[in-house]
Amino acid sequence: MSTREPSRAVCPGSFDPATNGHLDIIGRASRLYDEIIVAVLVNESKHGLFSHIERMEMLAEVTKDLANVRVTSFEGLLVDFCRTEHVKVVVRGLRAVTDFDYELKMAQMNHGLSGLETLFMPTNPLYSFVSSSLIKDVAKWGGDVSAHVPESVAARLKQRLADRYPRGAGA
Ligand code: PNS
DSSP states (O other), X not given: OOOOOOOEEEEEEOOTTOOHHHHHHHHHHHTTSSEEEEEEEOOTTSOOSSOHHHHHHHHHHHTTTOTTEEEEEEOSOHHHHHHHTTXXXXXXXXXXXXXXXXXXXXXXXXXXXXXXXXXXXEOXXXXXXXXXXXXXXXXXXXXXXXXXXXXXHHHHHHHHHHHHSTTSTTO
């Protein structure tokens, strides 16, 4: 009987916070690989709306039905994280051609650094305009983002923005 190594890929990102677009990519990737590691970048020099722990909690909640998905965090170079985790493939969503320039450079740099491969997955057109920063901006001014983020993320956003802007946005 032949045995093979389980196939694994990483879905890295800032996820501040996770959107339905992220979830779509993670879900589709989880059907292509035996194991998906969702890796949240820890960037101490950049203050996000949510801490990396909160981002991981939200991601764990919204991926809990995907048995082969694990959520963790990483600091430093993605290629070093992937080497430690024995992962050879990164999956990244491409929303539009405007994403391509930046993504191609990262993919080429990562490949040059360690041979890490990048698989680009076209985003579902339903989410092609959705980004975490747009979600935060709309939510901050009281706009409805419930169609673009999971319910639990929408609730956390509302709470966080109400705490941060008690007199206005998010209230
Ligand atoms: O969700 P984002 O912010 O588009 O994700 C970008 C991310 C986290 C994948 C990228 O910034 C990254 O891999 N950062 C880790 C540091 C690193 O490896 N930089 C060199 C990339 S070529």
